[in-house]
Amino acid sequence: MIDRLPSSTEVCIVGAGPSGLACALGLAAHKIPFVIVDALEAGHNSSRAVLVQASALEALGTLHPQLPEELISAGIQSKTLTTIDLQERLVFRLRMTDIAAYTKYAFSLLIPQHKVEHQMREYVRGGGNSIHWGKRATDVKEVVEGSQYELRFESGEVLTARYVVAADGSKSFLRAFAGIRFIDPYTKEAGPGKNDLSFVVADVLFASPLPTNVPRDGLQMMIGAGGVVLTAPMRGEGSDGAPQNNNLFRLYLGVPDTPPRSPDAAYLQAILDARGPGSHSKLHPVPHITKVLDSSRYRTRPALVDRYVHRAKGGAYILLVGDSAHRHGPAGGQGMNMGICEGVELAQVINEHHRSAFDAEKSGTTHDAVQIMDAYSTHRRSVAAQVIDLVESMTQVEKGGRGWGPYFRVTALWAIFKVPFVNGVLAWKISGLGHAKKA
Numbered sequence: 001m002i003d004r005l006p007s008s009t010e011v012c013i014v015g016a017g018p019s020g021l022a023c024a025l026g027l028a029a030h031k032i033p034f035v036i037v038d039a040l041e042a043g044h045n046s047s048r049a050v051l052v053q054a055s056a057l058e059a060l061g062t063l064h065p066q067l068p069e070e071l072i073s074a075g076i077q078s079k080t081l082t083t084i085d086l087q088e089r090l091v092f093r094l095r096m097t098d099i100a101a102y103t104k105y106a107f108s109l110l111i112p113q114h115k116v117e118h119q120m121r122e123y124v125r126g127g128g129n130s131i132h133w134g135k136r137a138t139d140v141k142e143v144v145e146g147s148q149y150e151l152r153f154e155s156g157e158v159l160t161a162r163y164v165v166a167a168d169g170s171k172s173f174l175r176a177f178a179g180i181r182f183i184d185p186y187t188k189e190a191g192p193g194k195n196d197l198s199f200v201v202a203d204v205l206f207a208s209p210l211p212t213n214v215p216r217d218g219l220q221m222m223i224g225a226g227g228v229v230l231t232a233p234m235r236g237e238g239s240d241g242a243p244q245n246n247n248l249f250r251l252y253l254g255v256p257d258t259p260p261r262s263p264d265a266a267y268l269q270a271i272l273d274a275r276g277p278g279s280h281s282k283l284h285p286v287p288h289i290t291k292v293l294d295s296s297r298y299r300t301r302p303a304l305v306d307r308y309v310h311r312a313k314g315g316a317y318i319l320l321v322g323d324s325a326h327r328h329g330p331a332g333g334q335g336m337n338m339g340i341c342e343g344v345e346l347a348q349v350i351n352e353h354h355r356s357a358f359d360a361e362k363s364g365t366t367h368d369a370v371q372i373m374d375a376y377s378t379h380r381r382s383v384a385a386q387v388i389d390l391v392e393s394m395t396q397v398e399k400g401g402r403g404w405g406p407y408f409r410v411t412a413l414w415a416i417f418k419v420p421f422v423n424g425v426l427a428w429k430i431s432g433l434g435h436a437k438k439a
């Protein structure tokens with residue numbers, strides 16, 4: 001059956017990644033008509049995020065209480081995030097359980113991004129909304145004196161909408177159309193910089209028996225030479241699709257130079273042998289990779305938009321959400337998490353604006369309606385700036401390296417984590433719970 005887009009809608013969400021899907025779930029809950037499109041022929045399936053934090057689970061739970069529970073049953077609850085040095089001495093063990101007074105999700109959930117998206121898509125469809133795949137938006141312009149946007153698609157279709165949600169990722173064409181700057185918040189540069197971070201992400205199976213220095217119940221980061229070696233256990237699936245534990249891990253490996261596009265077992269094993277668990281200790285062997293299920297390389301640098309909102313003169317809006325508004329490294333597992341929280345918040349904001357804009361049009365007080373959008377922009381930009389700071393400081397620790405600087409940094413961390421308050425503050429920051437919009 002040919003999938004045809006309608007010619008108009010209230011909200012068009014461009015991008016069906018986690019941020020767009022979260023916004024779709026929110027709009028469905030508020031009963032606002034929307035259309036969600038994506039250029040891909042089907043959902044993502046590449047190795048990217050693996051950590052979901054409490055704030056995203058809380059946000060999704062406000063829409064569908066069962067959804068976080070389903071994600072939890074398909075993942076592994078990492079109650080601690082352990083950091084060790086090359087000699088396998090404990091640098092610190094972050095206890096996520098310290099946030100138990102504020103959430104029932106006092107852990108980081110280890111689950112691959114494609115499973116999170118899959119489950120979110122099920123709920124979008126369950127609400128009677130379809131996702132239009134294979135629809136690449138190629139052009140946008142203001143119409144009806146700026147009270148609508150007209151989107152053109154590669155398929156030749158045309159769709160008008162009052163609100164266009166730019167959930168189209170870090171290369172967002174809608175951001176470019178709106179003339180919104182996307183720059184490194186530290187150097188103020190837009191292009192690649194000398195501090196760009198290179199890393200490899202790979203899903204691998206380790207041979208049995210798994211050495212005991214590779215925990216199967218939580219995340220472990222090894223720091224100290226040439227980049228982080230992070231092991232994240234994942235729940236494998238049996239042939240019947242039921243969750244099961246085998247030695248399935250996602251690896252994040254910081255690399256100083258340009259890795260191959262799709263690193264193979266030999267490349268990955270060489271890194272583990274040089275600076276992975278067991279590499280500098282006589283107590284345990286280095287885990288042995290038996291199979292690489294997926295692998296890719298990434299290069300990233302921080303970037304943040306100067307605003308999240310673009311208003312056409314007639315009151316149509318382009319609204320940024322997720323990676324179209326911010327970009328940073330994978331440390332602390334923050335990107336998808338923030339995108340999901342933003343998507344849910346944006347749906348609330350559109351709902352509020354949608355209602356008040358009708359009232360404002362009647363009474364001529366458009367100012368209040370504009371303020372709702374400005375508040376979204378200010379709040380989310382401030383949260384994203386804080387998260388980028390957090391990620392950057394964690395990245396400095398992860399980078400490691402040789403010499404006195406990294407040595408002192410690690411020693412300082414070891415000492416500072418002896419103070420219980422520090423653990424609580426970092427767990428709270430990583431959870432993202434403090435970023436919810438104040439009512």
Ligand SMILES: Cc1cc2nc3c(=O)[nH]c(=O)nc-3n(C[C@H](O)[C@H](O)[C@H](O)COP(=O)(O)OP(=O)(O)OC[C@H]3O[C@@H](n4cnc5c(N)ncnc54)[C@H](O)[C@@H]3O)c2cc1C
Binds near residue numbers: 017047049052173
């Ligand atoms: C290696 C790596 C590890 C990461 N680890 C974590 C982690 O552990 N935890 C975490 O929270 N985050 C993590 N992240 C970040 C996370 O993957 C992203 O933040 C997240 O995918 C952002 O979601 P999004 O929906 O905003 O954008 P995306 O996932 O990029 O989705 C954008 C969608 O828009 C579509 N699109 C783009 N242009 C168009 C167009 N013109 N027309 C139609 N559709 C279009 C694309 O096809 C895509 O499906 C990681 C990222 C990387 C690279």
